Amino acid sequence: AQSVTQLGSHVSVSEGALVLLRCNYSSSVPPYLFWYVQYPNQGLQLLLKYTSAATLVKGINGFEAEFKKSETSFHLTKPSAHMSDAAEYFCAVSGAGSNYKLTFGKGTLLTVNP
């Protein structure tokens, strides 16, 4: 079985501030982990993914995430928020025992204040 918990359904930051979106996972096998972003009335766009290579993963738009096995975490960060980063962010996990099944968290809505 696998699951994802995103801490905080809504995060608000000022433009230029650090963005930190939290994700903890549960998986009985080594996981693949993903972060997706969804803009209003759009589908999901892949930001980055971890597939058991480097634990620090760099994605698009200046985002990165670090896989920490001891903490079962995969938090998403960006050093300096832009207004265009305002969107909903989803963490997801894929396990070897659940072919084709991505399990998503409930999402975190990021607001960026001027």
Next chain:
Amino acid sequence: ETGVTQTPRHLVMGMTNKKSLKCEQHLGHNAMYWYKQSAKKPLELMFVYSLEERVENNSVPSRFSPECPNSSHLFLHLHTLQPEDSALYLCASSQDSRGSAFFGQGTRLTVV
């Protein structure tokens, strides 16, 4: 040309209507998915097709009927829906069973 294209983008239908959602992927992927996204709920996987065979059906009511005629096309046939079926329906594709999923822009369905 976008990787995964869904039509229509918006659909309003009555509870007695029959309609279909269409998804087309131009990425050469082997697997295609239907997800349902309702307000304040996690994304729900509905169906998965791999090489045109259904490999996952997450206890979806029979009023939703998928069809995958080839690896590039996926349909979701709808009939006698309920108002609670109103949601954003997302199609996705991936290269393999653990690969990154690429999503379409979704169909916003409203059942009246």
